[in-house]
Every structure is written in C-alpha cells, then in structure tokens.
Amino acid sequence: MQSSNFADGAAYVGGRFVPIQEAAIPVTDWGFTRSDAVYDVVHVFHAGFFRLDDHLDRFHRSMQARRLAPKENRVQIEEILHRCVALTGLRDSYVAMVALRGRPRIAGSRRPADCDNHFIAYALPWVDVISPEVQARGAHLWIAGVPRVPDACFDPTVKNYQWGDLTTGLLEAHDHGFDTAILCDAEGFVTEGPGFNVFIVKDGRVLTPDRGSLHGITRASVLELCLSLGIEAAVAPLPRALLEDADEVFLATTAGGVMPVARVGRRILGNDRPGPLSMQLKDAYWRKHEEGWHRTPVRVLAEERAGSL
C-alpha cells in the first residue's frame, strides 16, 4: 500500500515513516552542527538491493569508529531500509542510512557521550552521480588543486559528510568546464573524488589508490570483476603522474556504477571516448546485476502480501 505521498521518496526519522518532503533534523543536532554523523548508501536495481550486507557491514564499522549507537539494531535497520523502498514503490532507488550524534540529554553538555544518537534512512528515485549523457561520452575529470584531507585527520574509510575539500575540488572543476574532480593528497598521490573512487588502466593492468579514499563497495565489485575476467588488478599507491599517463580512467560509485572518463585535466585519453577495458567492466557490472549478482529482493509490505493472498 504505497501512498502517492511516498512517490518522491520515503524516510524513516524520529522512529516514524514519512514522505521525504517531511523528513527533517533539528538545526541544533550535532549531526549537523558538528557534522558528527556517518552514513552509507546502497542502491536498489530492479527491486533488489545490491550487496546489502556489505553496505550494512560498512555502516556498522563507520558507526563504531565514531562511537555512534542509535537504538535500532542491525536487523531493525535492514527492515527499515526494505520498508522505505517498499513505501516508494520504486524498482530502482538510492537508499541512504545515517547515524547522527543527536543532542545532549544534559542541557549545556558539550560531551558527545551525553548525546542521544539517532538513526534516519530514506529511499529516493535513482540518480546517477554523473549524468548518463556524460557517462556515454566519457567524463571530463579535473585534477583539483586542493589537497585531500589526510587520513590521519579523518579516516576516509568511515563514510562521512565532511565534503569541504571535495566540494572545493568540484567548484574548481566546474570553473574550468569539467564534469567533476579528483583530489590528490599533499604528497601527490591520487585519492578520490566527490562521491566516487577512481581506477586507472595502464598496459592492461587496473589500479586503484590505496589511501585517502573510501573502501567503496563498487570498488570492491570492480576488483571482483577483474578477477573473474582475468584482468590483473591491484590496490596500490597511485602517483598523480600515473593518472595523467593512464591509458584509461574510470570512476566507481554506488550511484552510477562504473563510469568511464575521456579526459583527465588537459589530457585527452585514447580517442576522447570511454576506453575498451572501462566499457568491458561497465557492461559486466550491469549484466551481472541483471543476473542477480549479490542481490537481496526488496520485501514487499505486509499490507501488500495480505492483499495478494
């Protein structure tokens, strides 16, 4: 029984399911005023979650790393994600789960431990990080001047909303007429971009950075695909010069999958189109989705099950 109210998205917030338009957090929540929150995003393809357990595992690791403990346990969180998607009636969806520090139980406390942590989730219609048109021609990737925040300051494997450096890179990219940006760390090693991991192809070998970046689930999927397709792949330090000298470059993210790149800075890759190995991996990624790879079917609502008896 999905209401048309939920067609634009369904959220779980404050222990209730509401249309996405009504989903809000207090302006004084430390999840906002200190960006003291972790999140994860899983996608639903043709009514099935992709690698749901892997996303839940990572989300729980992120919460533990920041000592966030909302009252919902893992089973309940999984149930909430299913229900958010089911309420929307969407077959393809972007599903977010977020743990926030909340506000102190003791008025005036400045101690994170005094806060009531809470959990929110929401399902939205699927949107690509990079538009399908840009993906088709190959993205133009700007190498940002702003350095990525060092791992020692904030662990990039803990999925978080502190996008300041990534946003700066994105603004630089748009100023120069590029689609998106990739950031290097202060030592000149390639890290990640706003919402995606990066891969390069050089002499038939696939490489992705070992630092400064999220351990992406799509990144893991690409490495798995390489193994199954007999393509040599490695997680390794990736100096900026290697990115600029790559045969092919592609990006990997939940909200887009494998996204080929045609230009890196002023350099045009190959024939200014997505490279062959990038396309092979992109095609395999979506074909295996069709075949039910790592799929968890979205559970229909109890009301619907009852109705279909």
Place this chain on the structure above:
Amino acid sequence: MQSSNFADGAAYVGGRFVPIQEAAIPVTDWGFTRSDAVYDVVHVFHAGFFRLDDHLDRFHRSMQARRLAPKENRVQIEEILHRCVALTGLRDSYVAMVALRGRPRIAGSRRPADCDNHFIAYALPWVDVISPEVQARGAHLWIAGVPRVPDACFDPTVKNYQWGDLTTGLLEAHDHGFDTAILCDAEGFVTEGPGFNVFIVKDGRVLTPDRGSLHGITRASVLELCLSLGIEAAVAPLPRALLEDADEVFLATTAGGVMPVARVGRRILGNDRPGPLSMQLKDAYWRKHEEGWHRTPVRVLAEERAGSL
C-alpha cells in the same frame, strides 16, 4: 510580545520565525549531507550584542569563501538576529547564523551552483563551552593525538561545521579524564580546540597560534585587551613544546569568553589554579562588557515599542 513558546529559543528558518523546537532542515539538504554550510555565533550580554559587526563581517567572508549566497542581505540578517533574541526575551543569549547550500533546483544535479542557498538563525539561552565550575578551578586540557586538518585542505578561518578532527580530540580528552582538547597540526604546531582558540603566557608575554585556527572574535578582543593593559602579545607559530612549558594557558571563545586552564596534559600549571594574567584578562573582558564595550543594544519588537507608547 514574546510567546512562552520562544522561551527555549527562537529560530528563523524557511523565511519564518518559529520556536527552536520546530526549527529543522531537510535530511537531503547539502548543508547536512555535504556539510556544505558556514556559520557564526555572536553572544548577547545583558541585552546587548557583543561585536555584532565583527561577527557579521566574518560571516559574510565565510559565505563568500564558500560561494554561499542566501537571499537575505546583511541588513536583513542583522534584523533577523535582533528579532530572534527579542522573541526569546533573553538578556543573555547565544545567537547562531548559518548559510546552507540547500538543494539543487534541477533534479539530480550534483552542481553546487544549481542549489538554492538559504539562511537560518537562532537565539538560545547562553551556555558556556566549559562549565563555570570547571572555569573556576581551571580547565584540564588534553593535547590530542589526532592532527588538525591542514589549512590547505580547508581554510580554518572560514567558520564551519566539519568538526571531525575536533570531535576525535574531544573523545580522547574525555577518555583520559580531561575537560577538553587542543589539537596540533602534523608539523607539531598548536592550532585550536573544539570551539575555542588557545593562548599561552610565557615570561609575561601572551601568544596565540598563527595557523590552523579560526580568527576568533574573542581572540581579537584578548589581543585588544593586552594592548590596552600594556601586556605584550603576539600571533605567532606556537610549537607544542611551548604550550607544555607555558607559565599559564587560557582559552578564548564567544561561548565562554576567557577561560583559564590549570593543566595541560600531565603537566600542572602554576599551583593547579587559573594563572594571574589569565584572571586579569578574564576579569577585564567581563568588566568591559559591563561598561558597554563594542555593544549593540538588542532592538525590542515593534509590538513592544507600540505597547510602551
């Protein structure tokens, strides 16, 4: 005509004034999901703003640095802050102003430039960053292991909510039984703590870090006080060893003023009490408040003015 609804705080959000309990932002606002927001906090002491113009100047610099342009202009923002305080009826208040990226006008856009930026503000009852009891005995300051995010990654003079490293430092401090934390950068220079600047006193000279920290308005006030009191003061590189070897240490913040420190890590300063120069500056800071220093009286509501005629 302040309603009792506003006694716990008054907010301006979505162009309307509401009780703080009702002030919320969408869970999909980039101000939250990318921590793409800047803010400032000014305090009201005995029905007068302290250095309101300085806070508004800094807030506008922060907005410009992040290309945030909400529809309210400076005059309107000032009027909104006055009204928030007036609605609460508070004589002492903590007043926040925030500019958020908002959400894209174009569905699916990932471009900051496509977003409708917006402005929120709120006035709350005054709360000290460090409780008055702790201030009286002198705060215990932990030197955090986590390094401060480098200035090159995110300009710390742009007041922002990306508190990840500061929160990590705070958690460390509490784990070790300390009140709060100070962070050093990766090169070993002292920066700032969660919500405050730091000063040291050595051989009668006052020093505060030249890097990794906000250009605090209270910091500026302390430097001004030093000048007027004939105390030598400087903004300079501050190696960690100098902090550990200080005669006195104190913290400076809008939400607390000048806050003396009694312990730095395992080291006890002086006689484990606030130092004499710290107390001199703290006393002068509040005495000058009483005298109307940099004061802008809070404008009463039009309804009240009408009523008093």
